[in-house]
Amino acid sequence: MSGEKDNAKDFFQKEKDDKVIRYRHLNKFVKKGEILFTGSSLMEQFPIQEIMLNHGMNKIIYNRGIGGYTIPEMLKALDEQIFALEPSKIFINIGTNDISIPEKTKEKLISDYREALNNIKKRLPDAEVFMMAYYPVNDAVAANEAWPGALKAVQLRMERLDEANKAVEELAKEFGYNYIDVNDGLTDENGRTKEEYSIDGIHMWSDAYEVIFENMKKYL
Structure with a gap:
């Protein structure tokens, strides 16, 4: 059983590594100075191009999210995920995987995130940075998932979300960046992601990203 876990872990790591390489090649052809979405899977899965087409918008937005990424992983791929594009606006959603790791402390989350922001401030001093609040989750939906650990990860995330969002908001103030909560309309009466969105x-689902887009389009 442990061998199967190791194989799955190796496969997932290879997927992430391959994505960094693909981005490295893609970045040779970007138009510098545009808008960038970056982070982990919750950013990677944002169908921003399709949504903009539906809204008749013609802004250039590059998405450099990588599923499964933690902040330490992003720190190793800042060139591919951010700097090679030289964006004028950066929307970051990173850290949700970090707060799902039991041994990851709030202090370590802040320290890692601060290191990423220090790099951005140093290398892209004129960029406008938007640090996004972490999205809500739904433990009832997770309980029906086949993959092991889903419910436990969601429950831990639920426990830590508010504190993590406060920490990110404080970091935004520290760096003079923008903290934005675009979650209005995503949750049910209990503060969980609406079941139909999860x-x-x-x-x-993309329906949820339509809600998020309506909340964030004033920042684009």
């Missing part, structure tokens, strides 16, 4: 308790 795929597995963590990730969301």
Whole structure:
């Protein structure tokens, strides 16, 4: 059984590594100075191009999210995920995987995030940065998921979300960046992601991203 877990972990790591390489090649052809979405899977899965087409918008937005990424992983791929594009606006959603790791402390989350922001401030001093609040989750949906650990990860995330969002908001103030909560309309009366928006308790259908887009389009 442990061998199967190791194989799955190796496969997932290879997927992430391959994505960094693909981005490295894609970045040779970007138009510098545009808008960037970056982070982990919740950003990678944002169908921003399709949504903008539906809204008749013609802004250029590049998405450099990588599913499964933690902040330490992003720190190793800042060139591919951010700097090679030289964006004028950066929307960041990173850290949800970090707060799902039991041994990851709030202090370590803040320290890692601060390191990423220090790099951005140093290398892209004129960029406008938007640090996004973490999205809600749904433990009832996660309970029906086949993959092991889904419910436990969601429950831990639920416990830590408010504190993590406060920490990110404080970091935004520290760096003179923008903290934005675009979650209005995503949750039910209990503060969980609405069931119809939730795929597995963590990730969301495109319907949810339409709601998020309506909340964030004034910042684009």
